[in-house]
Amino acid sequence: EFYLSWSQSGCMWAYPEKTSVGGGANGETQQAVIQIGTYSKSTNILGIHSYNLTLSAILIESSIALIVALAVSRIIAQGLGFAVAALSLYLCEAAAAIGLESFSFAISAAALANLAVALVFAIVFIGLTYLWNWLNRKYTIRLQIFNWDDKNSWESAGYYFSNAKICGGDQEEPFTLPKMIKPDETVLPPGFDPVEVMDSVCYYAVIVWENDNTFMEGCSMAMGIRKNPGEGFMWAFDCPRFSDNRQAADNGLTDPADYRSHCRWNLHPLGFEIRSTSSGIPVSFSVDALSGASDGLYSVNIQINQSFR
Numbered sequence: 001e002f003y004l005s006w007s008q009s010g011c012m013w014a015y016p017e018k019t020s021v022g023g024g025a026n027g028e029t030q031q032a033v034i035q036i037g038t039y040s041k042s043t044n045i046l047g048i049h050s051y052n053l054t055l056s057a058i059l060i061e062s063s064i065a066l067i068v069a070l071a072v073s074r075i076i077a078q079g080l081g082f083a084v085a086a087l088s089l090y091l092c093e094a095a096a097a098i099g100l101e102s103f104s105f106a107i108s109a110a111a112l113a114n115l116a117v118a119l120v121f122a123i124v125f126i127g128l129t130y131l132w133n134w135l136n137r138k139y140t141i142r143l144q145i146f147n148w149d150d151k152n153s154w155e156s157a158g159y160y161f162s163n164a165k166i167c168g169g170d171q172e173e174p175f176t177l178p179k180m181i182k183p184d185e186t187v188l189p190p191g192f193d194p195v196e197v198m199d200s201v202c203y204y205a206v207i208v209w210e211n212d213n214t215f216m217e218g219c220s221m222a223m224g225i226r227k228n229p230g231e232g233f234m235w236a237f238d239c240p241r242f243s244d245n246r247q248a249a250d251n252g253l254t255d256p257a258d259y260r261s262h263c264r265w266n267l268h269p270l271g272f273e274i275r276s277t278s279s280g281i282p283v284s285f286s287v288d289a290l291s292g293a294s295d296g297l298y299s300v301n302i303q304i305n306q307s308f309r
Helices: 061-077 084-097 109-135 256-262
Strands: 003-007 010-022 029-040 045-055 140-147 154-162 164-166 203-211 219-227 232-239 246-251 271-276 281-287 297-304
Touching (some): 154 256, 203 219, 232 297
């Protein structure tokens, strides 16, 4: 038996490698070699340390492992300010916590020194790895724009990026979304046999950004989208490092950089809509999460001529 604490990013365990029984001044004693191991998935580093403990009474191996795990966890929880000399006290308290109140432990000075080095390694390795991963965070923003307008094509009308880059290239390519094609207007590629098309064809664009500098920085972007000719709307998205994502959209076209600086962030960024152009075309906006997304990936949808209501 052994005791294990784990998450998706790693684990730590306490395990009795071997035990032996011998005589002592007050009767039988027990020598236990305890292994403490750590594994980090992100770095693929596994560390194993073994300690020889002398116990004044006979314990089953699973109890020894539990006592050591409880004691070591208290030291690690204190961070680099821990006092390794307190380990004996923590061991006794851990034994008492599981109902073994009359046991004492003897640890040699050399073992304490080795333990101190190993615990410093564990605290620094675990703590700094976590801190580094927390400070360096990659964000990916995937924007999908759907054109459900069967009367008008729409096109991009300028970009603004802040600590963001388009994945797969550095060009701010313009794009056009043709109008939605109704079933009876569908055009098939050359060589296709005649088929009955039951669904409309909706054109959409996908743009994927990542934050350029990952150290303590998120990213933001803004762009204009216009109906041919002239009229359109603005959209902005902010993915800050230490707060929730924000989204904004307004009817009318302006400079994307200026819009990002002065936009009014929507109070319901998970899902809202506006009316755009003189025709009052509904445009809906949504994002799948405001924070905590798996792998830092956030998906934003803009649906032209679609309403939440």
